[in-house]
Amino acid sequence: MLVLGIETTCDESGCALVVDGKIILANAVASQAHLHAPFGGVVPELASRYQIELLPTIFKQALTEAQVSLKEIDLIAVAKGPGLIGSLLVGLNFAKGLSYSLKKPLIGVNHVEAHLISAKMVHDISLPAIGVVVSGGHTSLYLIHSNLSYTRLGETQDDALGEAFDKVASLLNLPYPGGPEVEKLASNGDPFKHRLKVGQIKGKPFDFSFSGLKTGVLYLIRGQNSSQKEQSKKELSGSEKCDIAASFQNAAFSDLVQKTFFAAKHYQCSNIIVGGGVSQNRALRQLFKEKCSGIDCFFAPPELCLDNGAMIGALGYHLYQKRRQGDLWDLKPEPRLSF
Ligand code: KG4
Ligand code: ZN
Numbered sequence: 001m002l003v004l005g006i007e008t009t010c011d012e013s014g015c016a017l018v019v020d021g022k023i024i025l026a027n028a029v030a031s032q033a034h035l036h037a038p039f040g041g042v043v044p045e046l047a048s049r050y051q052i053e054l055l056p057t058i059f060k061q062a063l064t065e066a067q068v069s070l071k072e073i074d075l076i077a078v079a080k081g082p083g084l085i086g087s088l089l090v091g092l093n094f095a096k097g098l099s100y101s102l103k104k105p106l107i108g109v110n111h112v113e114a115h116l117i118s119a120k121m122v123h124d125i126s127l128p129a130i131g132v133v134v135s136g137g138h139t140s141l142y143l144i145h146s147n148l149s150y151t152r153l154g155e156t157q158d159d160a161l162g163e164a165f166d167k168v169a170s171l172l173n174l175p176y177p178g179g180p181e182v183e184k185l186a187s188n189g190d191p192f193k194h195r196l197k198v199g200q201i202k203g204k205p206f207d208f209s210f211s212g213l214k215t216g217v218l219y220l221i222r223g224q225n226s227s228q229k230e231q232s233k234k235e236l237s238g239s240e241k242c243d244i245a246a247s248f249q250n251a252a253f254s255d256l257v258q259k260t261f262f263a264a265k266h267y268q269c270s271n272i273i274v275g276g277g278v279s280q281n282r283a284l285r286q287l288f289k290e291k292c293s294g295i296d297c298f299f300a301p302p303e304l305c306l307d308n309g310a311m312i313g314a315l316g317y318h319l320y321q322k323r324r325q326g327d328l329w330d331l332k333p334e335p336r337l338s339f
Pocket of ligand 2 (some may be wrong): 278
């Protein structure tokens with residue numbers, strides 16, 4: 001079954017052609033990051049306008065790369081949420097138009113669930129397993145019972161991990177998106193230079209809290225009692241910045257890995273699956289492998305970690321196999337869709 005996967009939840013336009021949820025014929029993605037960089041983050045109104053411009057081009061690119069024609073598409077899968085309402089509307093209406101004109105079924109999928117299953121596209125992973133999604137909008141831990149059956153064990157109470165990376169990057173005057181920039185600095189810093197604390201939620205061992213950690217970084221940079229708006233008084237040297245980035249990254253990742261490992265032990269799972277943009281980080285991959293003895297940790301390849309259409313196509317395929325029917329054309333975008 002040839003599935004077209006469409007991803008437009010935020011500032012990436014993605015179109016992919018995927019066979020049977022596994023074989024990727026094309027996975028074209030246009031990032032708008034450089035267009036939002038001057039604003040230090042995604043501007044929702046601009047994101048939806050650029051989606052309108054970029055999506056048709058990316059769609060044609062995917063068809064050309066895959067060397068397939070429109071009529072060969074069997075199913076159209078689209079991310080229906082969570083995400084920015086304007087961006088979601090662009091993808092959904094594009095998908096509906098195609099579904100109507102090609103007379104092919106349409107299926108709406110959850111973007112976070114797609115991140116969770118993306119590593120399964122390339123690895124055979126036995127279930128049950130513990131899954132963790134770490135992206136710009138989400139940080140959640142799941143028990144994956146079987147294909148398409150999950151229990152959410154915990155989630156962040158405030159900032160998502162990627163969001164914390166982006167905010168710390170901005171405090172360090174690094175460009176948006178900040179995750180890869182912080183990773184670069186951290187690779188040259190001392191992760192044990194500063195003792196930074198990560199929030200723990202009483203009675204909820206699988207929940208996360210990163211806002212205090214971010215404030216800890218703010219204090220390191222600008223001193224106690226300063227607000228984020230205040231101008232930095234002292235200029236940090238290059239090596240001081242590296243040490244702060246490394247200490248932040250180490251504190252955040254140690255907490256994430258420890259809680260995920262604890263969940264795997266608690267639920268007697270011998271596999272851990274990690275997905276979402278932050279899972280691209282090499283230090284995180286390394287830490288999972290080092291700290292989770294006796295447990296196999298699986299990651300998607302980098303191009304499937306960040307937002308992309310292939311993971312949407314793969315999830316759409318599995319959902320369609322289960323339900324044997326698509327959604328109606330009145331499918332609504334769900335900006336706050338939970339998972
Ligand atoms: O999954 P994703 O593409 O979009 C969302 O669904 O949010 O994740 C984007 C997030 C951004 O916050 C970005 O800074 C972060 O992933 N990110 C990273 C790295 N690459 C991307 N964070 C840490 N280290 C990285 N190498
Ligand atoms: Zn995402």
